[in-house]
């Protein structure tokens with residue numbers, strides 16, 4: 001495979017995509033991953049992600065790469081046998097822990113987009129949401145709700161607000177979109193809540 | 203307040219409780235937090251938690267403390283103004299980051315129990331679930347589903363399995379319980395899935 005690393009495009013920065021290392025049962029998920037990759041590169045964004053070559057992770061990475069976008073994977077050494085190594089589609093940084101992976105992804109990202117995934121994907125999405133709530137970052141967080149995959153999460157968040165554990169304004173930290181094109185457009189138009197907890201982190 | 207730190211009980215280890223720094227609208231949540239604290243201490247468990255003095259966090263910590271159980275709080279310095287400092291009900295270790303807090307809570311815990319909470323609580327619960335799936339730990343993870351607070355999460359997890367992103371066996375990583383007494387009893391009877399990803403972490 002011809003390496004395009006040196007010429008790969010990311011003028012508008014890297015977008016962190018969280019998603020499954022499986023394809024899921026609905027072919028729409030894989031199609032959305034590929035369309036998202038193309039849309040990111042088309043809008044001059046590169047990709048930072050978990051570094052896997054399998055499932056939706058592999059699909060979004062290959063799509064960005066094939067559209068001449070920069071791909072940066074952050075892979076915990078222990079995980080390569082579960083998620084597959086994505087070295088062939090860009091740079092891969094190997095780390096020791098899940099926390100190092102998430103910190104580095106955040107360091108490199110200008111925004112976060114979640115595609116369908118399992119526990120790990122949900123956790124990554126909710127951690128970046130918590131960090132936004134606490135002013136650790138104020139970057140766009142976008143959920144691509146392909147065929148309603150995340151409608152249950154949307155309901156769960158409504159319930160945390162109704163039950164008095166999340167401020168109503170804070171549910172706006174996550175913006176739900178229906179199509180990959182909308183999700184990429186939302187990076188620029190995103191407005192998070194103004195009343196985050198105003199904390200100072202080192 | 204008389205310090206009971208030196209004589210505080212935790213023969214069976216510390217249980218990590220994740221929960222909100224608000225009380226929530228349903229008084230049942232606060233009652234469950236207090237009953238859980240008493241049940242933990244009654245079964246000779248201490249508490250490790252986020253270190254806050256407000257909301258359900260404060261309630262569970264005070265209940266463990268007042269029942270002569272050991273309380274260890276892990277508080278990020280920047281967060282004290284949101285969650286309140288729980289120093290008066292036990293030892294508090296101050297840390298710099300959210301990741302340090304979660305790593306230390308995991309280091310000290312023999313099991314995890316989630317009470318109602320917001321984004322941070324959901325994220326903590328799902329991170330420990332992901333870590334169990336990846337064999338970073340194999341400790342019990344129990345959700346106290348007071349008045350169905352977590353039924354939406356249960357549905358969401360079913361959906362991740364149905365959609366092909368989580369193995370059916372892995373949904374058993376989280377055990378849902380209806381009462382504080384059941385949750386504490388479940389620490390001993392918990393059996394996680396046998397087919398976790400068998401990975402080696404440093």
Ligand SMILES: [Mg+2]
Nearest residue numbers: 123127325329
């Ligand atoms: Mg996390």
